[in-house]
Amino acid sequence: MQPKDPSPETQAKMQERAQRLTKRQYVRFAFYKVDPMWRRLPAEEQAAHKQELLDVIESFNRRMLLRPYSLIGTRADAELLLWQIAESPLPFRELASAIACTRMGSYLNMAHSYLSQTKRSIYEIRTAGAADEDEEERLVIDPTEAKYLFVYPFIKTREWYQLSQYARQGMMDEHIDVGRKYPSVRLNTTYSFGIDDYEFIVAFETDEPSDFLDLVQELRETSVSMYTLQDTPLFTCINMRLDEALDALGGPAIAKVLEPGAQDEIWMEVCPLDELGPGETKTVFLEGKMVGLFNVNGELFAINNRCTHARGPLTEGEVSAEACSVVCPWHYGKFDLRTGAAIDGVVNKPVDTYQVEVRDGLIYVGTTITYS
Ligand code: FES
Incomplete structure (x- = not known):
């Protein structure tokens, strides 16, 4: 046949x-x-x-x-x-x-x-x-x-x-x-x-x-x-x-002195809330990582935008508002937007999640860093 x-x-x-x-x-x-x-x-x-x-x-x-x-x-x-x-x-x-x-x-x-x-x-x-x-x-x-x-x-x-x-x-x-x-x-x-x-x-x-x-x-x-x-x-x-x-280049130190294990919260302003409407996504760089922001029926979620399978761009994937999940566009691995958990397909490692807040009509994305 x-x-x-x-x-x-x-x-x-x-x-x-x-x-x-x-x-x-x-x-x-x-x-x-x-x-x-x-x-x-x-x-x-x-x-x-x-x-x-x-x-x-x-x-x-x-x-x-x-x-x-x-x-x-x-x-x-x-x-x-x-x-x-x-x-x-x-x-x-x-x-x-x-x-x-x-x-x-x-x-x-x-x-x-x-x-x-x-x-x-x-x-x-x-x-x-x-x-x-x-x-x-x-x-x-x-x-x-x-x-x-x-x-x-x-x-x-x-x-x-x-x-x-x-x-x-x-x-x-x-x-x-x-x-x-x-x-x-x-x-x-x-x-x-x-x-x-x-x-x-x-x-x-x-x-x-x-x-x-x-x-x-x-x-x-x-x-x-x-x-x-x-x-x-x-x-x-x-x-x-x-x-x-x-x-390291010289001159008096300006770097924060941080003991190993010390933690710091880093927040970044992303955009006005009305620039990320329901169903829309956005990417932003935070602490050397590309973060994907998702507006799912008015609720905001942020995860590492790089799929843990082969770095596919998750904001370009298909979002399910019902399941609050995203399917990677490269090989269709699925992640939970709330927890970052790998829930279906070829993916088996979670993606990192980030904090999102709206302050005075502006979206902020944040993360906690632990210094080594
Ligand atoms: S890169 Fe995402 S499933 Fe392969």
Whole structure:
């Protein structure tokens, strides 16, 4: 018997999903170095400069995912990294201009800057246990709390691109197999063909620098390594709160002193209540996470917008007002909007939930942070 064509509804769903999977994020790695003149300023001025810069950078938290890292002590030519992820490159320009307009901005040199995009790889992940989700995850950057980030730009030789797809896939299989031997190292590959000087910008997150060193050394022995034209400079970056990363630059401390285990409530204004009507959703960035807001029959809910299966965008899923749930648009895992619990489908881990309040007609989203 001839296999039946999928129904028109299924075909429409498949097409919609394929379109979603082409949606990309923009990524910027902005490395700064302080002019030594700044370190000779009076201490009060340094503190005021840092506080002003902190306030300006934090005011962009709502518009992009922003992660600060310090390179003091790990690299000579860069001291601060602002890792930025957004739906368009425009917020990057606005943030760069806003930083330049601060008093400290006139002492900050842009040491390196890399612009890239997420994109589905043309190579299949064919190792045992690999699934489509591994590739789909690459479309979405969702930084972890790992202590270290290793970043470098990457260019392959032109000979690589003359090889057949079959030959390249074979070598990539070997490369991917080596990567899988180091599960403590998480790779974020982004693409910069035509939008910056390189082909890829890669960023590895880990708590174990030794694992990253061993991984890179082992990758040198793979056949695909013969086709590397450039994979430097390499930046070792340390994950820190922004106030701490600014304090690492010098001057009197402005960072809050927090004992391990101390808790802090962070609230962010989102928008006027009438801009999020019943049935509508919105995303906002809070503490380095993309939060999805849902208005279900007038009641507001906030959950991490990244599905725990393969980071699908939950605000783009189907909401059931009756069940107070959302179905992920990528592989149809279902979550309870009240508790974040995974309640159906391929998902088995809950998503984080956030507090939502309406104050004077404005929606606020909040979370409690425990410092380690
Ligand atoms: S990403 Fe697979 S179910 Fe959400």
